[in-house]
Amino acid sequence: MSKAATADHASDDNYLTNTKGIMSWIVTLDHKRIGLMYLIGVMVSFAIGGTLALILRAHLYNPQGSFLSNDAYNQVFTLHGAVMIFLFIIPSIPAALGNFLVPVMLGAKDVAFPRLNLSSFYLWCAGAVFFLFALCTTGLDTGWTFYTPYSTTTSTSVIAATTGVFILGFSSIFTGLNFIVTVNTMRPPGMTWFKMPLFLWAIYSTAVIQVLATPVLGITLLLLICERLMHIGIFDPAFNGDPVAFQHFFWFYSHPAVYIMILPAFGVISELMSVHSHKSIFGYRFIALSSIAIALLSFLVWGHHMFTSGMSEITTIIFSALTFTVSVPSAIKVFNWLATMYKGSISLTTPMCYALAFMFLFTIGGLTGLFLGTLTTDLHLHDTYFVVSHFHYVMMGGTLVAFLGGLFHWWPKMTGKMFNETWGRISAAIVFIGFNLTFLPQFVLGSRGMPRRYASYDPEFTGLHRMSTVGAFTLGFGLLVALIVLLHSLYRGKKAPRNPWGGATLEWRCSSPPPYYNFERPPVVGNPYYFGDLEYDAKSDDYVFTEPDREVVPQKLEPAPQHVDSKKDA
Numbered sequence: 001m002s003k004a005a006t007a008d009h010a011s012d013d014n015y016l017t018n019t020k021g022i023m024s025w026i027v028t029l030d031h032k033r034i035g036l037m038y039l040i041g042v043m044v045s046f047a048i049g050g051t052l053a054l055i056l057r058a059h060l061y062n063p064q065g066s067f068l069s070n071d072a073y074n075q076v077f078t079l080h081g082a083v084m085i086f087l088f089i090i091p092s093i094p095a096a097l098g099n100f101l102v103p104v105m106l107g108a109k110d111v112a113f114p115r116l117n118l119s120s121f122y123l124w125c126a127g128a129v130f131f132l133f134a135l136c137t138t139g140l141d142t143g144w145t146f147y148t149p150y151s152t153t154t155s156t157s158v159i160a161a162t163t164g165v166f167i168l169g170f171s172s173i174f175t176g177l178n179f180i181v182t183v184n185t186m187r188p189p190g191m192t193w194f195k196m197p198l199f200l201w202a203i204y205s206t207a208v209i210q211v212l213a214t215p216v217l218g219i220t221l222l223l224l225i226c227e228r229l230m231h232i233g234i235f236d237p238a239f240n241g242d243p244v245a246f247q248h249f250f251w252f253y254s255h256p257a258v259y260i261m262i263l264p265a266f267g268v269i270s271e272l273m274s275v276h277s278h279k280s281i282f283g284y285r286f287i288a289l290s291s292i293a294i295a296l297l298s299f300l301v302w303g304h305h306m307f308t309s310g311m312s313e314i315t316t317i318i319f320s321a322l323t324f325t326v327s328v329p330s331a332i333k334v335f336n337w338l339a340t341m342y343k344g345s346i347s348l349t350t351p352m353c354y355a356l357a358f359m360f361l362f363t364i365g366g367l368t369g370l371f372l373g374t375l376t377t378d379l380h381l382h383d384t385y386f387v388v389s390h391f392h393y394v395m396m397g398g399t400l401v402a403f404l405g406g407l408f409h410w411w412p413k414m415t416g417k418m419f420n421e422t423w424g425r426i427s428a429a430i431v432f433i434g435f436n437l438t439f440l441p442q443f444v445l446g447s448r449g450m451p452r453r454y455a456s457y458d459p460e461f462t463g464l465h466r467m468s469t470v471g472a473f474t475l476g477f478g479l480l481v482a483l484i485v486l487l488h489s490l491y492r493g494k495k496a497p498r499n500p501w502g503g504a505t506l507e508w509r510c511s512s513p514p515p516y517y518n519f520e521r522p523p524v525v526g527n528p529y530y531f532g533d534l535e536y537d538a539k540s541d542d543y544v545f546t547e548p549d550r551e552v553v554p555q556k557l558e559p560a561p562q563h564v565d566s567k568k569d570a
């Protein structure tokens, strides 16, 4: 009835083996190698940030704190936050997974500007060096937000760290610029905007924010450095500056930046939900356009971080109302993912387990944002553990879990190796349990008045804090299991087939791992969410694209049927 349209190629040459030696990596222009180098970079950063987090939680096991001085505690939470945000979560999905996937999903050979791409990776490395420098010298204790006037007066390494963030900002802008041009100009014939995989829509909307918002942060930090060095009197009240102006500038970037963190995760989840439910995505256009809507709306709501900073009443009301509008497109996505799963044929693979965990965790994170966006409740909850829990649910439960799901999903494509499914699923379960054990108690702590960024607490909070600490170590253990599963696959994993999950986007049409130029011939562009022509082939444990049998030789045409007079028949 149907036959395999694509045969396996005998050649084993792929992007990992086509050239050898360390130099072939250091100066590579191949987006896949750059993506892989980013992947290693962000995972190392995550390990550093994660270790700092475990130190914090271990310290908080006892009400008086366990082993850190108050100053050391401030430095550890600041570096934890700054490393996680600037070095890990912002580049995680776009720069690591995005670099690998964007050109392949477009059927292109590379991104539009391969050299800019490599330079953005080295800028990331340079920024990381400044952070390490801050870590190893006097540390940093301003919080990742660098709020003035404290940041203009503290004796810690504010200048090194802000210079690092400034450089990282350029790295982020270059990546965004590259993706915008790539998606605009390199789509293959036939791939109209609304035939693009949703991951590309998400990366595109993210890139718009990266390019428009990041310069604001760059300038703000530059002004902060000038303030510290020359006392120009812009943020420091001692020199007639306005510290609240810093908060406005900072959040004008950093609220859109939370969408730099979450939009790519939405993109990953859209792919995962559809592929592992083996069902066309529900509400394609709504998901695609809601990414753009979020990107634009995200510029209008920064004031919700500053309800208690003394803005006028009317301003706070406007910011509160605008904040609620952002939740509409986010809810649209969650609804469409649910509808995609409904009546799908769900495979509980490791990526899908992570995607399901994302659904729970992100929904809790998003809904608790509403309490913070409501003026009356935020006055009570601001700067408490409730906020800490809220943003961990969206950033860690959302973005990190989606990143892991995406990593497991595309791992066979990136490395050519399959991982152990059982242990992969176990890792997802431990992460899910550990995560909730860590952060659910923090909602309760926050609503009962436990302030954030404190090195000690009242004895009445001991039980909940201890739950959270035990949860954090469980979570860390789950992540370690996930890492071991992935590393183990490199040595012991089965060879990955071309299309292990049955995806219909273009990356599944090239071999695993892809060859240097991705495709030998330009691939056929179809509907990225149409699974009707995919068939599971048990022999190769692979999904193959099939084509209905078409007659190549036209048959002799039958004479056109005569019109029959129905009355005559009767």
Ligand code: HEM
Pocket (backbone or CB within 6 Å): 145, 258, 259, 261, 262, 304, 305, 323, 324, 326, 327, 330, 365, 366, 367, 369, 370, 372, 373, 374, 378, 381, 382, 383, 387, 390, 391, 394, 395
């Ligand atoms: C979707 C992804 C989201 C991410 C990544 C995110 C991230 C964050 C972060 C990092 C903070 C902490 C700011 C600080 O240091 O104090 C925060 C606070 C806040 N978030 Fe979200 N958020 C998300 C969704 C939402 C939603 C949907 C809402 C409301 C509808 C919301 C409302 C708020 C508010 C009002 C605060 C300020 C709380 C305060 O400081 O009192 N967030 N969010």
Ligand SMILES: [Cu+2]
Pocket (backbone or CB within 6 Å): 254, 255, 258, 301, 302, 304, 305
């Ligand atoms: Cu915000």
